[in-house]
Amino acid sequence: MRLVWTLLFALASSVAFAASPEDDYIAARDKAIADIAAREASNVEVETLDATNTKALADLQQRLSAILGPLAVKDFPATGTINLESLSASDIGFGMLDGLRYAKSDEGPSIVATTRGLTDRWLQSKADGDDESLRLPTGLDEALKLDAFYTQAIGADAAFVKTLDFSLQKPDGADIAIARLGGWTQDVGPIYDQQVVVAVVKGDRVLIAEAPASPPVPKIAACEALWTAADATAQKFQETYQGSDLKDQQAYDSANAAWEKGDSDYRACMGERLPGDPAFPALLAQAQQLADHMAGK
Known part of the structure; x- marks a missing residue:
């Protein structure tokens, strides 16, 4: 009787801890990634790496299709x-x-x-x-x-x-x-x-x-104007950039800051005005x- 219970417990445990299809997919994906990394470290030819990558992706695609x-x-x-x-x-x-x-x-x-x-x-x-x-x-x-x-x-x-x-x-x-x-x-x-x-x-x-x-x-004129002005300001800063000294670095940073602010202002304008456009x-x-x-x- 003890043997029967032992077998039943072992069977239940194996079912409880069986890998799911998602577990199998992740394991296969990680194994393929590790395999490709090892081949790259060994300087395997690009054509071989590409073939390995293609084959592994096809296998993973099949697993995902089943899931x-x-x-x-x-x-x-x-x-x-x-x-x-x-x-x-x-x-x-x-x-x-x-x-x-x-x-x-x-x-x-x-x-x-x-x-x-x-x-x-x-x-x-x-x-x-x-x-x-x-x-x-x-x-x-x-x-x-x-x-x-x-x-x-x-x-x-x-x-x-x-x-x-x-x-x-x-x-x-x-x-x-x-x-x-x-x-x-x-x-x-x-x-x-x-x-x-x-x-x-x-x-x-x-x-x-x-x-x-x-x-x-659609293009919204008010938003376009914000970006055009910011771009013009950034271009002026960029024109003063000559090399890598401190003054040039400041000009470079100022140009990037103007572009980033212009981008942020432009997107905020579009988010505010587009809902009122006939296309919305x-x-x-x-x-x-x-x-x-x-x-x-």
């Missing part, structure tokens, strides 16, 4: 490709959010889908990072309100900069629904090709949609429709 199942969001394909762009820490696109990206084209709308568990693990890794400027809060609702979340989660070679937050009606069944208007940039100043970005959390699923603003975000209701409707569709409407 997530088909996507069921209107106007989006059912199958996706892995959101990670590289497993090499030396490459652009390393460390993005673990999930699948669904899109009909590279230029059109896309959705990155993942689970709450994978998102929580990813946020924890960003909270523990060595680089303070890249750290994120571990709470998902708090993280979704930050530009840095979208920059690191779904961007690769540019930063997401918010113009404004939309006031959404949270769809039925959604736990969180956040929508923002903004754009991707590598510099300060106006961003004319803006995106509507919507995040919906429903149960175990986290969905982040990105679509070109429709209609395009359509932009809000676009964000709401994305949120509704992701929530299952």
Whole structure:
């Protein structure tokens, strides 16, 4: 009888501690990252590294597809490709959010889908990072309100900069629904090709949609004037920059400060004035429709 109970206990324990599909995915991902890092340290040829990276990403994509199942969001394909762009820490696109990206084209709308568990693990890794400027809060609702979340989660070679937050009606069944208007940039100043970005959390699923603003975000003269004036001031400082002595460094710093203030003033102006523009209701409707569709409407 004691043997029977021992066997039953061992069986129950093995079930209780069995790795979940998400655990298996994370283990496979980390193993692939370590393998690529070791090969890089051994000066393996680039072609071999690329092949290793491609094969590992394909395996991880298959694992994520099994975890997530088909996507069921209107106007989006059912199958996706892995959101990670590289497993090499030396490459652009390393460390993005673990999930699948669904899109009909590279230029059109896309959705990155993942689970709450994978998102929580990813946020924890960003909270523990060595680089303070890249750290994120571990709470998902708090993280979704930050530009840095979208920059690191779904961007690769540019930063997401918010113009404004939309006031959404949270769809039925959604736990969180956040929508923002903004754009991707590598510099300060106006961003004319803006995106509507919507995040919906429903149960175990986290969905982040990105679509070109429709209609395009209009130029607002008062905001353009703020940036033009700031740019002119910065250019004057920059003209005095000659080299690396203290005076030149001060000119360089003053130019950057003028650009950064101009950028901040411009975005604040757009956030204040755009809701009164005739184009705004359509932009809000676009964000709401994305949120509704992701929530299952």
